[in-house]
Each structure stands twice: as C-alpha cells, then as structure tokens.
Amino acid sequence: MNTTLISTRRTSTRYFTSLIVVASLAGCATSQEPPGQDHARAVPAEYAAWFDGGLEADISSHDWNRINRTQDTIEQERYDEAIEQLQPLMERGLPPAYYEMGKLYDQGLGVERxxxxxxHYYGQAIERPSSVQGHASLNLATLYQEGDGVERNDVLAYYLLWQAKNANLGRDAEARLARLLAEGGDGVQADPELARELYAEAASEGDESALQALADAYAPGGWLEEDPARAMDYAQRYAVVLEARAREGDTGAMLQLASLHAPDGQLGDQPDQRLHWLRQAADAGDNTALAQAGRAMLEAGDFNQGVELLEESARRGDIDAMVHLGSALLEPETGRPEPVRAERWLNSAIEAGSVDAQVILGRALVEGQGGLNDLPRGMGLLEQAAERNHPLALAQLGSLYLDDERVAGQPYIAIDYLERAHEAGHPWATQQLGAAYLEGHGVPANGPRGEELLRSAADQGQAGAMRLLGEAYLEGETLPFHPSRGEELLQAAAQAGDTTAMTQLGEAYLEGPLDGQDPSRAIEMLMEAANQGDGYAMVVLGRAYRHGNGVEPDLDQATLWLTRAQETGHESADDALTYVQRDRGAQGDINALISAAEDGHPGAMADLGRAYLNGQGVGQDREQARYWLERAHGEGHAGAAASLGRMFMDDGNMSAGIDYLEAAVARGHVGAQSDLGEVYLLGDHVEQDVERGLEYLTNAADSGNPHAAHLLGQAYLHGEGVDQDSEAAERWLEQASDGGSLAASASLGRAKLRGEGAIAQDIAHGYELLNEATEQGDTGAQATLGREYLRGDILERDRQKGADYLVEAASAGHSSARLALAEAYLSSRGLQHANQDQALLWLDDVFESEGQLAAETLRQLLTDDSAADAAGEVDVSAVD
Structure with missing residues (x-):
C-alpha cells in the first residue's frame, strides 16, 4: 500500500504547537456528519467511538515538540529509537503517537509490515479528536477498502472517508470517497451524482485521480451521461497537471502522458505525442520507458527504430525488452527473420530468469518459427517453463503430445499437461482438452464433458473453441445435431477472425446442412477466408464456380481459385483442379493455362505439364510434359515433383521416379507418399521394403489420403507383402471409403459379397456397398454387380441387370468389363479360344461406330446363353 509520507506525518512540515491552530483543527473534526442513512448502513456499535466527536485530546506544546523530534528520528531512519520514543507517548494516550506508530507498521519502516x-494503531489515533484524526481516518479507510490486515468493510471505509474529507487534508479523501460512491460497495449504495460532485471538488484542487476519473466517466461507456466535450476537457486538464510533474523530471507522469495518447487513451491515438513522452521518460533514466518506446515504435510500423530502442533497453539489462526484442526479430515486419540475433537475446532473458522467454524460444524451436527448428531443444525449454506452471508452456506441450506425427503415441501425457494448463486458466488448453474429450483422443470419449470445456473456452473468447463446437453441432456425431447452435457458434468464431470458421459456414450455406440460406453471403464469406489464405475456402470456391453453386458457372474463376488452393498445398486442390482442367479441355480452352504457365506461375506450369502428359486440351507430348513439370518442380511445386515421379516410373526409370517422389514427399505431398508406399510394399521394379512401404502408406492415409488407405486395405485383404488381416483390411477400406474413395467402397463391397481374402462373406452388406458405389458412378462396382447378376451364384440371376451394369462399366472404359464383353462376343461366334485382342478391337469398333446404338447391341449380345456365361466367367475387378 502506498501512503503519503511527509504530508501525512505533519500537517505542514511539522505539527503546529499553536493552540489557535490546534483548536481550529479540532473544529474540523466535528464538522458535518456524513449522510450515512442515505448511502450506508449504520456504524457498528463497536466502532462508534471513532465517529462520536468526543472530547479533544489534551496535547501540550511540550508533547508536540516530542512528537516532532520523533518524526525527525524517523526521517533519519533511526526506527528503533523512534519506537522507543513513541511508547511512552502512546501510554499517555496521545493520538499523534498512535498515528506515527501506525504508519511505521503500515509502511514497514523498522518493523515487518x-x-x-x-x-489497530490508526483506530487508537482516531478515538479522540485531534489534528491527526483525518489523516489516520484516511489511512485506515484504505486498509478496510483493500482488506489489508483487516476484514474488508466498505461501510467503515465510507464513514472514515467522510471523516477524512471533513478534515480538509489536502490529500485524496474526496476522490477516494467519490470512487466508492460511483461504484457502490458492500453495504454502501452507489450515488453517481454525489460521486460527480465530490470528484469535481477534488478536480478543482488539481487532484489527478479525480481529473482522470471524470474524463473516463464522461467518455463513451462511462458511468455518467456521455459528454465527449467534458471528457476531453478533464483529460486535457489532467494532462496539464501531469506535464507540470513531467517538467520536474517525474518519469511516472511522463509514462502516464504517453498512455493518454495511446490508441485507447483519453486524448486519442497520437503516436507522435506518445513516443515523445516515452522518449522523455527514457532520457530521464526510466529503462522501462525505453522498452515501451521501442514497442510503440514497432506498433507504429517503424520496425528498425523500435528494434534499436528495445536493444538499447536490453543492453541496460531490461529483461522484458530482451523478450520483446527476441520475439520481434523472429517475426519482423520486414519479412526477414534474424534467428541468431533473436535467439541470443531470448537466451539472455532466460539466463536472467524469464520464463516468458523460455516459452517464446521453445515455441519458435518446435514450430519452426523465424528459421529456428529444433524440436528436442524446444520441448526442453517448454518443459522447464512447465515445471514453473507457465500456462502457455503447458498448453503448447499438450498440443505437441497430442500430435502423433511429432511426438508419437503419448496422448495421456498431453492430457496431463492440458489439465494443468486448464486449471491455470489458459483458454487454448481448455479448447484442446474439450476437443480431446469430444474425439476420445487420450481420454475416453465424453461428449458432454467435451461440450462443457469447449463452451468454457468459447466464453473466454477462444474462436477455435467456438468453431469446434459449432462444427460438432452441424456434424451431429459427437454431439446431437443442432444446426441453429452450430450456425450461431460458427458466426461468432468468424466474427472473431477465425478464417476456418468462415469457410465452414460458407460451405455449410452452399452445400449443407445450412443450405437454403443466402448464397451470395456464403460466397462473400468464402472470398474473405480465401483472401486471408485459407486453402480449403479456395477449394470450395473452385467447386462453386465449376458447378455454378451460388454463382454463375465460370471455369476460369474455378481454375483461378483451385490453382491458388494448390499453391497453399491443400490436399484436395489437385483433384479438384484436375476435374476443372478436364472440363476446360472438353471445351477446348487451353490458352489461359498456357499463358499462365509462360508467365512463370508454378501451379499453371504443373497443370500444363500434366495436360501434355495426359493429352488434356493439347496433343499428348511427353517431352513438353517433362519440360513444364521440370520448370514447376524447379520452383518448388510438390505436385509437379509427384507427377514427374509417376511419369519416370511409367517409363521404367524407377530410380529417377523415386527421387522425384521423395522430393515431393519432402515438400508435404501426400499423394507422393502413397505412390512410394505402393512401390516399396509390392516391390514393383524396386527391392521390396514392406516396412518402408507401410510407413509411407500409413503416413499418407493418416494425412487423409483415401488412395493410400485403399492400398493398405487391399494389402491386408489379399496378404500382399503383409499377413492377411481382416480387421486391418476392413478398417483401412472403410477409412478410404469415408474419405470419398468409391473404389475403396467397391473393393470392400466386392470382398464382403464374395467373402474374399481375409474378410468374411456378408452378402447383404457387400451388395449395399456396391449398390451405393454404382449410384455414384463407380465402374468397378458396376462391373462387379454386372458379373454377379449374369452368373447368378451369389445374387439371383438377372441377365437384364447384369447386361446393363456390364455395358455401362465397359462404356466408361473399365478394362475387365470390356474384356468380359469381348469374351461374350467370341463365345457367341463359337470362338472361345480365339484371340482376345481381336475381340477387343471389335468392341472398340462397336463403341466408335454405333454410338448410342452400341449399348443396345451389347445388351442383345448378352441374351445369348453362351455369351452371357462367358462374360460371367471373367473375373472383373472392383478397381480398374
């Protein structure tokens, strides 16, 4: 607690001995009573003596001289001697002696505070009126307001403040009393108007706290009727008082003036004035001001000057300056991090005991921030900070231990860290803990507990928690489906700046489950998220422009957004863009793509290379394909490296192909991981390495690649490189199917329908899966059902259905379906042992020459028993 020293020890420079002065001061002690019944409960009986205005203490001039000499002793810091001098005076019941002893204990001078x-001593000092009664009342009121050594009692504080005010001390009794009445207290009724009068009285005497309080009170959101002119007048008067103190070298006043000119200051955002006063304080020797000035310069956009001031402050030993300097150098506005310099200053702060510096450096090392990258060392620093229960360190460690790709298989350790950070009140930890309970990650799944935690984090302003909770309500899996709540939470998260929430909300409006809303608003939200770098928002926009969902169909715009998504590395961009390019190729418009590639756009170069490779929109030309893909690869395009890898492996150059695929994997291309995994697992033209293949495929599948999950499912289903495992096969195939792979659905359906490989036969479920896949146009599922309807072994024979499915699959180019029709043709001609190649040529001719009549021709062919039997004998594949 801060108390005024000289002014509270003496009414001027020394207690006056003049009886006239004493008498006049005594009169102050019995001035008007406070309006107690209007604002506060009655004074408790045991404290009545403090306010009854009894007989004034009899203090002689000799007593005053002894008290003044004791004050001199205190000023000379001879506290033991002063206490000895006060003891006999207190034994005589002299209020000034009690008051002086009270101050010693209040300020911890010569005794433990x-x-x-x-x-106790202040109470003794005010039981009889004297010239110190007002001062002691004010000091005692402070103790009761703060609950310092006594139980907090706003009622006693109220009466003590009135008593101090009536003593006309020239201190801050009026302002303190006004503050209590402005806010009210326990047993004290608020009275804004009386508070205003008291503040105005104090302000007229130049009281700084009163001027500041009235400036706040009249400002927007204040407790008086809003009056910007008055607010500014009081703020300016407050500044004048501060400037007078600042001219005398008071650095505290300089810092307060700087805050007045801050963005949220009472005089409004005036960066030049703010910096002026911070520099003044720094020049006057306040090292913290130098650091504040440096931070202000950074906020104002003057990075170099800000760093210079922070570094100067850091050299003087300011630990906070070291921390801010290190942090600024890791993420400079110039875009050129200085990791060595940043680490040096952060290490200096750590050596000086800064836990914040440990956390900042630790997070930079584990997140690869500013060019730093050392996971073990970063975790070590975070562990040290966690030992001191730093909430952010605990939350960051929890995040790391939940990330199996970085710290494998230790979710229970993560939960322990997150529980500790949550108990320490860190909302990000609460968010992560809620998500863990919702997903059953590291703890048993507990939807209600997860919901409770996420809502708590959301209430603390954690936008990510709002998003996760809104997402869960819209999905209706871990929590009950509640679209209105989901929409409300996603809107709140989006308004808080969460771009992923904007994307999810925009997608939900366009594609469900919130469809039917204003599509133009959905497009606006997706545009905003995309322009802030959200890759999936770009994908959704690309789909919208391709399909004309909420906008007019526009393949140029679709290509633009999907190319941008591809540049962010979003895993679904490549496939989405392939569809758009296929549409553009069908329309014969390749010029825009060529132009963009020639302008040096990496994504466009890669797309053009693939177009030449596949003959999409241009003539197939492998040399041109390689040229454009190499250029894109040289620009760091992961997709181009993956395409080159596949191209070289198709050409039989496995060594070069693997090199390119590994380069793509190093850049984060999940599809390349899948390709490498397949090659190593099956030993396809390379030395088989099952362990390595499984590692690549598992990493790709865990990253959401459905093709990798499908390959793993097939491997465990048929025992390709691994032992057959029905549980693993079904799990991976289901994951691939859930990830959108129709081929995986067809593979799982075929395996269950026939009881293939490691999976037990389940005709009903297998048929259901195949039927769902055929409805979505999967040719493998069509071919499988076609064969089974023709054979009649598992499904009831239905040649019409069998012919329809088989012809549809063959029309779409399914190779084994085409072979089945070729066999049917040979059998119908009595040429069961003839050349299949000739039959396939006949089939091609039928498709090319008869057009729409081809399907009917082939269906009629399958009415022949021998032809139908021959077609049914071909082992068609669920995967082409």
Missing part, C-alpha cells in the same frame, strides 16, 4: 497492527 503488518496491516493488522497498523489498523
């Missing part, structure tokens, strides 16, 4: 003993 003790608020309770200070309150």
């Amino acid at each position: 003790d608020g309770a003993r200070a309150a």
Whole structure:
C-alpha cells in the first residue's frame, strides 16, 4: 500500500504547537456528519467511538515538540529509537503517537509490515479528536477498502472517508470517497451524482485521480451521461497537471502522458505525442520507458527504430525488452527473420530468469518459427517453463503430445499437461482438452464433458473453441445435431477472425446442412477466408464456380481459385483442379493455362505439364510434359515433383521416379507418399521394403489420403507383402471409403459379397456397398454387380441387370468389363479360344461406330446363353 509520507506525518512540515491552530483543527473534526442513512448502513456499535466527536485530546506544546523530534528520528531512519520514543507517548494516550506508530507498521519502516497492527494503531489515533484524526481516518479507510490486515468493510471505509474529507487534508479523501460512491460497495449504495460532485471538488484542487476519473466517466461507456466535450476537457486538464510533474523530471507522469495518447487513451491515438513522452521518460533514466518506446515504435510500423530502442533497453539489462526484442526479430515486419540475433537475446532473458522467454524460444524451436527448428531443444525449454506452471508452456506441450506425427503415441501425457494448463486458466488448453474429450483422443470419449470445456473456452473468447463446437453441432456425431447452435457458434468464431470458421459456414450455406440460406453471403464469406489464405475456402470456391453453386458457372474463376488452393498445398486442390482442367479441355480452352504457365506461375506450369502428359486440351507430348513439370518442380511445386515421379516410373526409370517422389514427399505431398508406399510394399521394379512401404502408406492415409488407405486395405485383404488381416483390411477400406474413395467402397463391397481374402462373406452388406458405389458412378462396382447378376451364384440371376451394369462399366472404359464383353462376343461366334485382342478391337469398333446404338447391341449380345456365361466367367475387378 502506498501512503503519503511527509504530508501525512505533519500537517505542514511539522505539527503546529499553536493552540489557535490546534483548536481550529479540532473544529474540523466535528464538522458535518456524513449522510450515512442515505448511502450506508449504520456504524457498528463497536466502532462508534471513532465517529462520536468526543472530547479533544489534551496535547501540550511540550508533547508536540516530542512528537516532532520523533518524526525527525524517523526521517533519519533511526526506527528503533523512534519506537522507543513513541511508547511512552502512546501510554499517555496521545493520538499523534498512535498515528506515527501506525504508519511505521503500515509502511514497514523498522518493523515487518503488518496491516493488522497498523489498523489497530490508526483506530487508537482516531478515538479522540485531534489534528491527526483525518489523516489516520484516511489511512485506515484504505486498509478496510483493500482488506489489508483487516476484514474488508466498505461501510467503515465510507464513514472514515467522510471523516477524512471533513478534515480538509489536502490529500485524496474526496476522490477516494467519490470512487466508492460511483461504484457502490458492500453495504454502501452507489450515488453517481454525489460521486460527480465530490470528484469535481477534488478536480478543482488539481487532484489527478479525480481529473482522470471524470474524463473516463464522461467518455463513451462511462458511468455518467456521455459528454465527449467534458471528457476531453478533464483529460486535457489532467494532462496539464501531469506535464507540470513531467517538467520536474517525474518519469511516472511522463509514462502516464504517453498512455493518454495511446490508441485507447483519453486524448486519442497520437503516436507522435506518445513516443515523445516515452522518449522523455527514457532520457530521464526510466529503462522501462525505453522498452515501451521501442514497442510503440514497432506498433507504429517503424520496425528498425523500435528494434534499436528495445536493444538499447536490453543492453541496460531490461529483461522484458530482451523478450520483446527476441520475439520481434523472429517475426519482423520486414519479412526477414534474424534467428541468431533473436535467439541470443531470448537466451539472455532466460539466463536472467524469464520464463516468458523460455516459452517464446521453445515455441519458435518446435514450430519452426523465424528459421529456428529444433524440436528436442524446444520441448526442453517448454518443459522447464512447465515445471514453473507457465500456462502457455503447458498448453503448447499438450498440443505437441497430442500430435502423433511429432511426438508419437503419448496422448495421456498431453492430457496431463492440458489439465494443468486448464486449471491455470489458459483458454487454448481448455479448447484442446474439450476437443480431446469430444474425439476420445487420450481420454475416453465424453461428449458432454467435451461440450462443457469447449463452451468454457468459447466464453473466454477462444474462436477455435467456438468453431469446434459449432462444427460438432452441424456434424451431429459427437454431439446431437443442432444446426441453429452450430450456425450461431460458427458466426461468432468468424466474427472473431477465425478464417476456418468462415469457410465452414460458407460451405455449410452452399452445400449443407445450412443450405437454403443466402448464397451470395456464403460466397462473400468464402472470398474473405480465401483472401486471408485459407486453402480449403479456395477449394470450395473452385467447386462453386465449376458447378455454378451460388454463382454463375465460370471455369476460369474455378481454375483461378483451385490453382491458388494448390499453391497453399491443400490436399484436395489437385483433384479438384484436375476435374476443372478436364472440363476446360472438353471445351477446348487451353490458352489461359498456357499463358499462365509462360508467365512463370508454378501451379499453371504443373497443370500444363500434366495436360501434355495426359493429352488434356493439347496433343499428348511427353517431352513438353517433362519440360513444364521440370520448370514447376524447379520452383518448388510438390505436385509437379509427384507427377514427374509417376511419369519416370511409367517409363521404367524407377530410380529417377523415386527421387522425384521423395522430393515431393519432402515438400508435404501426400499423394507422393502413397505412390512410394505402393512401390516399396509390392516391390514393383524396386527391392521390396514392406516396412518402408507401410510407413509411407500409413503416413499418407493418416494425412487423409483415401488412395493410400485403399492400398493398405487391399494389402491386408489379399496378404500382399503383409499377413492377411481382416480387421486391418476392413478398417483401412472403410477409412478410404469415408474419405470419398468409391473404389475403396467397391473393393470392400466386392470382398464382403464374395467373402474374399481375409474378410468374411456378408452378402447383404457387400451388395449395399456396391449398390451405393454404382449410384455414384463407380465402374468397378458396376462391373462387379454386372458379373454377379449374369452368373447368378451369389445374387439371383438377372441377365437384364447384369447386361446393363456390364455395358455401362465397359462404356466408361473399365478394362475387365470390356474384356468380359469381348469374351461374350467370341463365345457367341463359337470362338472361345480365339484371340482376345481381336475381340477387343471389335468392341472398340462397336463403341466408335454405333454410338448410342452400341449399348443396345451389347445388351442383345448378352441374351445369348453362351455369351452371357462367358462374360460371367471373367473375373472383373472392383478397381480398374
């Protein structure tokens, strides 16, 4: 607690001995009573003596001289001697002696600070009126307001403040009393108008706290009727008082003036004035001001000057300056991090005991921030900070241990860290803990607990928690489906700046489950998220422009957004863009793509290379394909490296192909991981390495690649490189199917329908899966059902259905379906042992020459028993 020293020890420079002055001061002690019944409960009986205005203490001039000499002793810091001098005076019941002893305990001068003993002596000092009664009342009121050594008691504080005010001390009794009445207290009724009058009285005497309080009160959101002119007048008067103190070298006043000119200051955002006063304080020797000035310069956009000031402050030993300097150098506005310099200053702060520096450096090392990258060392620093229960360190470690790709298989350790950070009140930890309970990650799944935690984090302004909770309500899996709640939470998260929430909300409006809303608003939200770098928002926009969902169909715009998504590395961009390019190729428009590639756009170069490779929109030309893909690869395009890898492996150059695929994997291309995994698992033209293949495929599948999950499912289903495992096969195939792979659905359906490989036969479920896949146009599922309807072994024979499915699959180019029709043709001609190649040529001719009549021709062919039987004997594949 801060108390005024000289002014509270003496009414001027020394207690006056003049009886006239004493008498006049005594009169102050019995001035008007406070309006107690209007604002506060009655004074408790045990404290009535403090306010009854009894007989004034009899203090002689000799007593005053002894008290003044004791004050001199205190000023000379001879506290033991002063206490000895006060003891006999207190034994005689002299209020000034009690008051001086109370201050010693209040301020911890010569004794251990003790608020309770200070309150006791102040109480003794005010039981009889004297010239110190007002000062002691004010000091005692402070103790009761703060609950310092005594139980907090706003009622006693109220009466003590009135008593101090009536003593006309020239201190801050009016302002303190006004503050209590402005806010009210326990047993004290608020009275804004009386508070205003008291503040105005104090302000007229130049009281800084009163001027500041009235400036706040009249400002927007204040407790008086809003009056910007008055607010500014009081703020300016407050600044004048501060400037007078600043001219005398008061650095505290300089810092307060700087805050007045801050963005949220009472005089409005005036960066030049703010910096002026911070520099003044720094020049006057306040090292913290130098650091504040440096931070202000950074905020104002003057990075170099800000760093210079922070570095100067850091050299003077300011630990906070070291921390801010290190942080600024890791993420400079110039875009050129200085990791060595940043680490040096952060290490200096760590050596000086800064836990914040440990956390900042630790997070930079584990997140690869500013060019730093050392996971073990970063975790070590975070562990040290966690030992001191730093909430962010605990939350960051929890995040790391939940990330199996970085710290494998230790979710229970993560939960322990997150529980500790949550108990420490860190909302990000609460969010992560809620998500863990919702997903059953590291703890048993518990939807209600997860919901409770996420809502708590959301209430603390954690936008990610709002998004996760809104997402869960819209999905209706871990929590009950509640679209209105989901929409409300996603809107709140989006308004808080969460771009992923904007994307999810925009997608939900366009594609469900919130469809039927204003599509133009959905497009606006997706545009905003995309322009902030959200890759999936770009994908959704690309789909919208391709399909004309909420906008007019526009393949140029679709290509633009999907190319941008591809540049962000979003895993679904490549496939989406392939469809758009296929549409553009069908329309014969390749010029825009060529132009963009020639302009040096990596994504466009890669797309053009693939177009030449596949003959999409241009003539197939492998040399041109390689040229454009190499250029894109040289620009760091992961997709181009993956395409080159596949191209070289198709050409039989496995060594070069693998090199390119590994380069793509190093850049984060999940599809390349899948390709490498397949090659190593099956030993396809390379030395088989099952362990490596499984590692690549598992990483790709865990990253959401459905093709990798499908390959893993097939491997465990048929025992390709691994032992057959029905549980693993079904799990991976289901994951691939859930990830959108129709081929995986068809593979799982075929395996269950026939009881293939490691999976037990389940005709009903297998048929259901195949039927769902055929409805979505999967040719493998069509071919499988076609064969089974023709054979009649598993499904009831239905040649019409069998012919329809088989012809549809063959029309779409399914190779084994085409072979089945070729066999049917040979059998119908009595040429069962003839050349299949000739039959396939006949089939091609039928498709090319008869057009729409081809399907009917082939269906009629399958009415022949021998032809139908021959077609049914071909082992068609669920995967082409």
